Amino acid sequence: MTAVLAPSPAPAPSRSAGALAGTGGLVRLALRADRWTIAVWAVAVAYLVRTSVVGFAALYPDAQARQARATLMSSPAATALGGPGYGLDDYTTGAMTANELGLWIMLPVAIMAVLAVTRHLRAAEEDGRLELVRSQPVGRSAPVVAGLVAAAVATLAVGAATFALLLTTELDPAGSALLCAGVVVAALVLASAAAVGAQLVGHARTANGVGMGLVGVAFVLRAVGDVQAPESGSLWSWLSPFGWSQATAPYVLDRWWPLLLGVAAVAVNLAVAFALVSRRDLGTGLLPERAGRATGRLGGLAGLTWRRQRTSILAWGVATALCGALIGLLADAVVEFAASDPQVLQLFGETDDVLDGAFAVYAVFLGVLAAAYAGTAVGAARADESSGRAAVLLALPVARTRWLGAQLAVAVAAVLLMLLAAGLLMGGSAAATLGDADQVARLTGAVLVTAPAALLVLGLAVLVLGAWPRAFPLVWAYVAYVGVMGMFAAVLPDGADLLSPFRYLPRLPAEGMDPGAVLAVTALAVALGSAGLVAFRRRDTLA
Numbered sequence: 001m002t003a004v005l006a007p008s009p010a011p012a013p014s015r016s017a018g019a020l021a022g023t024g025g026l027v028r029l030a031l032r033a034d035r036w037t038i039a040v041w042a043v044a045v046a047y048l049v050r051t052s053v054v055g056f057a058a059l060y061p062d063a064q065a066r067q068a069r070a071t072l073m074s075s076p077a078a079t080a081l082g083g084p085g086y087g088l089d090d091y092t093t094g095a096m097t098a099n100e101l102g103l104w105i106m107l108p109v110a111i112m113a114v115l116a117v118t119r120h121l122r123a124a125e126e127d128g129r130l131e132l133v134r135s136q137p138v139g140r141s142a143p144v145v146a147g148l149v150a151a152a153v154a155t156l157a158v159g160a161a162t163f164a165l166l167l168t169t170e171l172d173p174a175g176s177a178l179l180c181a182g183v184v185v186a187a188l189v190l191a192s193a194a195a196v197g198a199q200l201v202g203h204a205r206t207a208n209g210v211g212m213g214l215v216g217v218a219f220v221l222r223a224v225g226d227v228q229a230p231e232s233g234s235l236w237s238w239l240s241p242f243g244w245s246q247a248t249a250p251y252v253l254d255r256w257w258p259l260l261l262g263v264a265a266v267a268v269n270l271a272v273a274f275a276l277v278s279r280r281d282l283g284t285g286l287l288p289e290r291a292g293r294a295t296g297r298l299g300g301l302a303g304l305t306w307r308r309q310r311t312s313i314l315a316w317g318v319a320t321a322l323c324g325a326l327i328g329l330l331a332d333a334v335v336e337f338a339a340s341d342p343q344v345l346q347l348f349g350e351t352d353d354v355l356d357g358a359f360a361v362y363a364v365f366l367g368v369l370a371a372a373y374a375g376t377a378v379g380a381a382r383a384d385e386s387s388g389r390a391a392v393l394l395a396l397p398v399a400r401t402r403w404l405g406a407q408l409a410v411a412v413a414a415v416l417l418m419l420l421a422a423g424l425l426m427g428g429s430a431a432a433t434l435g436d437a438d439q440v441a442r443l444t445g446a447v448l449v450t451a452p453a454a455l456l457v458l459g460l461a462v463l464v465l466g467a468w469p470r471a472f473p474l475v476w477a478y479v480a481y482v483g484v485m486g487m488f489a490a491v492l493p494d495g496a497d498l499l500s501p502f503r504y505l506p507r508l509p510a511e512g513m514d515p516g517a518v519l520a521v522t523a524l525a526v527a528l529g530s531a532g533l534v535a536f537r538r539r540d541t542l543a
Contacts, residue, residue: 457475
């Protein structure tokens with residue numbers, strides 16, 4: 001007689017585990033998937049920070065040089081882009097690092113954490129992976145915890161690597177620890193807020209837009225508040241997690257208590273996220289989706305791409321344009337500040353030179369924002385491929401290069417239009433504050449000349465997608481590198497920005513126009529994008 005043994009059923013989650021059952025396994029899976037991304041971010045950020053600190057020490061070796069720099073950094077424009085100036089009366093290398101570099105460490109790390117959360121929550125849910133996981137004994141809140149733990153580990157890895165390399169400099173270890181802790185806390189606040197947003201919307205791309213919007217709002221609140229109260233920040237500054245971290249004043253006041261606000265905000269966000277995830281069905285968001293038109297015309301692949309990416313395009317475009325307008329409005333304050341301070345005049349010559357130099361730096365900043373959008377545009381194409389949506393279209397008589405080419409064309413048009421809008425608003429607001437109508441054309445041209453650099457980042461992203469898609473996180477590391485080099489190349493060692501396309505473009509209006517350089521960078525961008533299309537046509541889907 002033959003006995004047939006039936007397979008034993010999977011063990012049910014215990015009541016004690018409840019909504020968190022299976023969290024450990026999901027955390028291990030998330031960390032395994034992100035291990036190379038975490039390593040690249042940690043090494044890249046830590047290296048750039050250490051290089052910047054060494055550059056500060058070399059370029060400003062004595063107190064007189066540092067005080068001249070402090071005078072410049074107390075201007076409204078510098079405050080808007082950097083934060084409140086702590087320790088400007090006795091400007092040390094540590095204070096310089098915290099004031100001028102701290103925010104620009106927080107921004108990319110916060111973006112990294114937000115993208116990690118949405119990738120492990122909404123993206124995994126949208127492409128069906130989370131449905132397979134939830135068919136096992138896994139609690140409803142386990143994916144939320146796993147995604148946040150993955151973001152926390154990545155953020156802590158960046159903070160630990162940065163702190164380790166800062167210990168090799170002459171900076172005070174206590175101040176370095178506080179600086180890195182501020183970076184970690186700001187990123188975790190925004191990541192946990194993104195986890196809340198992911199419960200409200202029904203698609204991964206929308207969740208990414210919500211998360212990036214939170215980062216933008218936090219930046220704007222801090223900028224407005226710091227301009228109103230440059231020495232300590234106003235009420236608006238205290239509404240932003242970036243403001244909390246900068247209020248710690250590393251190397252100057254060394255205050256740890258503002259980070260408690262961040263810890264409390266993370267706890268509240270976690271509680272809200274856990275409450276919301278239990279109230280919605282898998283694959284849906286709590287906010288109702290707006291029904292589309294009963295009839296309509298997409299207008300081909302380009303129209304479909306616009307339809308799917310318009311929220312991201314509009315969000316990045318509005319943010320870039322508003323930054324341009326804000327910079328132009330501060331032009332008059334920069335002129336008055338420079339004209340009233342002889343130290344600044346000694347450093348930069350005539351007042352017009354100071355203003356043109358400031359506009360040149362801010363034009364690069366707007367170009368960096370456009371480059372960051374380019375990374376998200378190609379990342380959306382990668383998400384469509386990973387989720388299987390691209391396969392549905394490619395099963396039709398649609399060439400692979402045509403599908404990716406439509407995404408590339410929309411991204412190119414978006415980059416050019418957002419830079420044009422930012423340049424016009426920057427020039428128009430500067431013309432109004434300075435009473436000089438010529439600023440419209442000058443500053444519009446200054447911003448547009450950064451477009452080839454943003455398009456080069458776009459072309460590189462397409463090449464990585466086509467040739468080595470699993471390495472796409474490297475694109476974000478490169479965007480972070482380009483951003484830091486674009487803003488701080490002047491204080492970094494010679495050659496640190498060799499791989500940045502902004503190095504080779506003329507910095508208008510401070511420098512003369514160089515058509516050859518613009519054409520060369522544009523040609524390289526076209527070559528990279530074309531090579532990416534060819535590589536994408538030749539490789540397998542989901543390679």
